[in-house]
Amino acid sequence: MTALSQRIEMHQAQKLSPRLQHAVRLLQMSSLDFMQEVHAMIDSNPFLEGAETDPPHESHDAEREPWLADGRGASAPRVATDGGDLESLGSVAVSVTLVEHLHRQLNMITLPLRDAVLAKALMGSLDDDGYLRTPLDEIAAMADLSPPASLEEMRIALRRVQSLEPTGVAARDVEECLLLQAAEFDEPALRSLAMRIVADHLDALAASRDPAPLARQLREPVEAVRRACDQIRRLDPHPGWRFGAPHVQYITPDVGVKKVRGRWTASLNPAVFPRVRLNQHYADLFHRHRGAGSGELAGHLREARWAVTNVQQRFSTILEVAQAIVDRQAPFLEYGAMAMKPLALREIAQEVGVHESTVSRVTSNKYIATRHGVFELKFFFSRAMTARSGAAFSGTAVRGLVGEIIAAEAPGEPLSDADIARLLAQQGLTVARRTVTKYRQQLKLEPVEKRRHAAA
Numbered sequence: 001m002t003a004l005s006q007r008i009e010m011h012q013a014q015k016l017s018p019r020l021q022h023a024v025r026l027l028q029m030s031s032l033d034f035m036q037e038v039h040a041m042i043d044s045n046p047f048l049e050g051a052e053t054d055p056p057h058e059s060h061d062a063e064r065e066p067w068l069a070d071g072r073g074a075s076a077p078r079v080a081t082d083g084g085d086l087e088s089l090g091s092v093a094v095s096v097t098l099v100e101h102l103h104r105q106l107n108m109i110t111l112p113l114r115d116a117v118l119a120k121a122l123m124g125s126l127d128d129d130g131y132l133r134t135p136l137d138e139i140a141a142m143a144d145l146s147p148p149a150s151l152e153e154m155r156i157a158l159r160r161v162q163s164l165e166p167t168g169v170a171a172r173d174v175e176e177c178l179l180l181q182a183a184e185f186d187e188p189a190l191r192s193l194a195m196r197i198v199a200d201h202l203d204a205l206a207a208s209r210d211p212a213p214l215a216r217q218l219r220e221p222v223e224a225v226r227r228a229c230d231q232i233r234r235l236d237p238h239p240g241w242r243f244g245a246p247h248v249q250y251i252t253p254d255v256g257v258k259k260v261r262g263r264w265t266a267s268l269n270p271a272v273f274p275r276v277r278l279n280q281h282y283a284d285l286f287h288r289h290r291g292a293g294s295g296e297l298a299g300h301l302r303e304a305r306w307a308v309t310n311v312q313q314r315f316s317t318i319l320e321v322a323q324a325i326v327d328r329q330a331p332f333l334e335y336g337a338m339a340m341k342p343l344a345l346r347e348i349a350q351e352v353g354v355h356e357s358t359v360s361r362v363t364s365n366k367y368i369a370t371r372h373g374v375f376e377l378k379f380f381f382s383r384a385m386t387a388r389s390g391a392a393f394s395g396t397a398v399r400g401l402v403g404e405i406i407a408a409e410a411p412g413e414p415l416s417d418a419d420i421a422r423l424l425a426q427q428g429l430t431v432a433r434r435t436v437t438k439y440r441q442q443l444k445l446e447p448v449e450k451r452r453h454a455a456a
Contacts, residue, residue, distance in 0.1 A: 023310055024144065027317065027358070030365035031254050031272035038274040038311060046297075047286075047304035049279045098130055098169070098243040099123050105164045118149055118157035122170060129441060130169045130240025131177070132158070135383075138345070141357045142364065166239040173438045174237050175202060181235045193220060194228040203418040203433060205229055206448060253369035255322040255377075257333060264333050266322040266368070268315055278308055317354070321362045324351045325380045332380070336372055337400030342384030342392050388428045398424065398431055399439040406445055414451035 026034060042048045102123045106116065121143040125134040136154040143149055149157075161170040167184055171177035178198045185191035196218065197205055204214050215225040236242075257266050283304075286297055325348060331339035345363075349356045363377035382395040405420050415423070417436040424431045440447070446454070 023313075024361065026310060027314055028142075028361040028364055031252065034314070035272065035274050038276055038307070041303075041307050042276060045300050045304050045307070047279050047282050047301050048276055048307060050275045050277075096243055098126060098128075098240045101243055102126075102161065102164050102169070106161075114145060114149075114153075115157065115160070117143055117145065118153060119160050122154075122157055122161050126170060126240065128240050129238045130166070130171070131441070132170045132172055133438070133442065138360060141345070141360045144357055166236070166242060168236060168239040173434050174441065175199065175434050175437070177237055177239065178202075178232060178235050182232065185231065189224070190228055190231065193218070193224060194232055197225070197228055198232060203416060205232060207416055207418075251367055251374070253367040253374050254318060255366070255368045257322075257326050257368060257370050259333075264326050264330050266319060266326045268319055269369075273315060274311055276308060276311055278304055317352075317358070318362055318366060320352045321348055321354075321359055322366075322368060322377060324348045325363075325368075325377060329380050332372070333370055338397050338404075340380070340382065340394045340396040340400070342394040343381050344383070345381060385429075385431070388430060393429065395435075395439070398429060398435075399442060401429075402436055402439045403443050403445070406440070406443075406451075409451070412452070414448045416448040419448075 026037060029037065042050060103120070106119055106123075111119070118140075121139050122132060125132060125139050125142075127133055136151060136158065140149040140151075140154050158170060162180055168177040168181045171180060175198060179195055182191060182194040182198055185194055197214070201214055201217065204217070208214075209229075211226040211229055212222055214229070215222040218225060252271050253269055254272050255266050256269055257264055259265070283301060286294070286301060290298075325343070326333065328343055328347070329341060331341060345356045345359045349359045352359070363381070366377045367374050368377055379396070384392045385395060385398065386392055401424065402420055405415065405423060409415055417440060418433045420440075421431055421433045421436045424436070445451075
């Protein structure tokens with residue numbers, strides 16, 4: 001007989017208080033959402049009022065230039081409207097975004113809350129093409145689960161999202177996107193051959209429509225290779241394009257940067273800083289006439305003080321993180337993307353004295369205006385790559401170089417991604433062809449066949 005026993009174990013776990021959870025949520029908000037939240041606080045709390053005050057720690061240099069104009073950037077889901085009566089609603093075509101489409105499918109699956117949170121975090125990181133460009137560890141940090149999500153959990157969540165429609169969604173690059181789709185071919189022989197071609201011979205497929213050389217490499221019948229290539233060309237390398245394209249909006253940068261006395265200096269944009277302060281007159285009246293039944297007003301006063309402190313803390317943290325990034329990426333500000341340095345969230349977190357997840361939240365949906373354009377703060381982070389000389393360089397710099405190589409192509413002679421990889425290798429930058437493909441797609445540049453066709 002199995003004996004029953006009881007055991008008492010003690011362990012420590014960090015839990016965020018409701019107020020701290022609220023502060024974390026506010027920190028991750030875009031400036032527009034945060035301002036709306038603050039205005040709602042002012043409307044509901046008698047101890048808060050709008051105020052004409054300067055942002056904290058802003059640069060007060062007397063020679064400061066006018067703030068940079070707004071730039072185009074973030075997008076919002078398209079909203080379909082109907083001008084008819086209620087009876088026409090049954091035939092209204094509603095534009096559904098990719099994320100909405102994925103959420104509807106996920107909601108039909110019974111999942112533990114933790115798994116659903118990770119899947120939705122991945123969905124929220126997809127780009128317009130339907131690709132997942134953000135590293136899994138960064139998404140895990142943004143999910144902010146306790147205990148933190150492991151890499152294996154993130155991989156399981158990724159496979160779960162990749163199992164949804166459209167097939168190919170949440171791929172990390174074009175090769176993975178096509179492999180996910182080729183894996184669904186009905187015929188086993190065709191499926192196996194197509195996946196071999198995508199995995200090992202994608203450049204040859206893109207470079208020529210003649211299947212004979214590829215058939216010789218694969219030691220397969222020419223007709224079988226031709227059929228597999230035809231099927232691969234029918235696949236969709238941009239699964240996200242099938243869904244409602246978001247409207248382009250104008251964004252207001254949170255931070256601006258300019259050179260002050262020889263140093264690049266970040267400053268907050270006053271346009272995104274909510275003017276809020278404690279109504280001291282009402283607070284004094286409350287303290288003088290406080291009675292037994294004033295518990296609700298006392299709660300409002302505590303929330304008002306917390307709100308003022310949180311507004312100050314939010315923008316102080318944004319400015320500190322932005323300045324730390326500016327200090328590390330001064331070469332970019334001088335010379336552009338080619339001078340971008342590798343940078344990790346950990347480096348900025350250590351310099352500012354906060355957790356990496358805080359830096360991740362601060363840099364999400366926050367924008368900085370520079371002489372080279374308006375960029376999300378996340379743009380300045382990239383993993384280090386090593387040249388043959390041993391020197392480190394950033395992926396952002398290589399992406400800029402890929403764009404320059406394509407822009408300098410001879411008329412009618414576009415370069416394949418493999419050609420570009422070879423050119424980079426000649427400059428001492430060893431970059432895989434699939435990495436070149438990823439950077440080209442991020443730059444919204446067409447593949448070689450489409451560029452050749454457009455030049456014809």
